[in-house]
Amino acid sequence: DTAVSQTPKYLVTQMGNDKSIKCEQNLGHDTMYWYKQDSKKFLKIMFSYNNKELIINETVPNRFSPKSPDKAHLNLHINSLELGDSAVYFCASSQRSIGEQYFGPGTRLTVT
Amino acid sequence: SQKIEQNSEALNIQEGKTATLTCNYTNYSPAYLQWYRQDPGRGPVFLLLIRENEKEKRKERLKVTFDTTLKQSLFHITASQPADSATYLCALDQRNTPLVFGKGTRLSVIA
Numbered sequence: 717d718t719a720v721s722q723t724p725k726y727l728v729t730q731m732g733n734d735k736s737i738k739c740e741q742n743l744g745h746d747t748m749y750w751y752k753q754d755s756k757k758f759l760k761i762m763f764s765y766n767n768k769e770l771i772i773n774e775t776v777p778n779r780f781s782p783k784s785p786d787k788a789h790l791n792l793h794i795n796s797l798e799l800g801d802s803a804v805y806f807c808a809s810s811q812r813s814i815g816e817q818y819f820g821p822g823t824r825l826t827v828t
Numbered sequence: 829s830q831k832i833e834q835n836s837e838a839l840n841i842q843e844g845k846t847a848t849l850t851c852n853y854t855n856y857s858p859a860y861l862q863w864y865r866q867d868p869g870r871g872p873v874f875l876l877l878i879r880e881n882e883k884e885k886r887k888e889r890l891k892v893t894f895d896t897t898l899k900q901s902l903f904h905i906t907a908s909q910p911a912d913s914a915t916y917l918c919a920l921d922q923r924n925t926p927l928v929f930g931k932g933t934r935l936s937v938i939a
Contacts, residue, residue: 720871759872759917761926772926806871814921816862819871 719743720820722807728826729797736793737823739807747771748790749808749817750782759806765790766813797827830855832920834930841908842938849903849933851918856928860921861894861901865914866932872917876903908937 720741729735741748749772750762763782764772770782779795790807807820835850851861859880864872878885878894878901885892891904905912915932922928 756931757915758931759929761928764926774926808871814860814923816874816877817872817927818874822869822871 720807720809720818722805722820722823724823725821726824726826728828730828731797731799733797734793734795735797735825736791737805737807737825739790739792739820741788741807741809741818741820743809743811743818745809745811745818746787747810747813748784748787749810750790750792751806751808751819753804753806753822755803763790763792764813771813794825797825799827801825802827830928832856832918832928832930834916834918834933836933837931838934838936840936840938843909845908847905847908847912847935847937849916849918849935851901851903851930853899853920856899856920857922858920859923861892862919862921862927863890863892863901863903864917864919864929866917867914875916877921905935908935910937910939913937 723738747766749764753759762776765784768784781793784790804822806822808817810817832853862877863875866872876892878892889906893902915934917932918930920928
């Protein structure tokens with residue numbers, strides 16, 4: 717049973733396109749996150765949602781828009797993709813907004 | 829400025845030895861410190877969490893220490909095995925702020 721799942725696993729697209737990444741967790745957690753891991757492997761928080769409400773929005777271009785239709789899902793939509801958006805994007809969840817987090821397998825986004 | 833540093837980018841050790849990984853931080857006041865394991869092409873996996881008022885935490889062959897005076901955590905893997913080869917990330921957990929990750933240490937256990 718997959719705890720945190722993401723689709724797609726790989727995404728290759730051209731500059732200027734709009735794309736979405738989906739995330740689902742079946743752990744019953746209240747808090748979900750999006751992280752970006754760049755080519756230097758540095759993992760950085762982008763957004764955090766608690767019970768469908770945005771609680772953290774780090775310095776991220778407004779081309780990135782998270783959407784949480786319910787507590788178990790947190791999707792990431794990216795408009796007007798740029799070369800610098802190429803990275804691995806991880807979804808994660810936790811029971812509360814503090815404590816251990818459970819990560820999805822990641823989505824490798826390549827913008828050409 | 830705030831910094832979180834893991835001592836080395838890569839660490840090679842012989843099978844059966846104890847691996848010790850270091851996490852140092854400056855200008856943070858973490859309530860908790862967490863350690864994760866990340867294998868290539870996979871998401872980080874939670875290993876251990878230690879609270880600011882705890883000195884040491886153990887789980888099977890893993891041991892974590894947390895010294896808030898030195899602003900340092902040590903992560904030990906005893907009787908290391910090739911299967912322990914992975915990147916290990918420390919993360920600072922301050923109340924009401926996002927989890928902050930170090931860049932990780934890539935551990936290779938050589939048979």
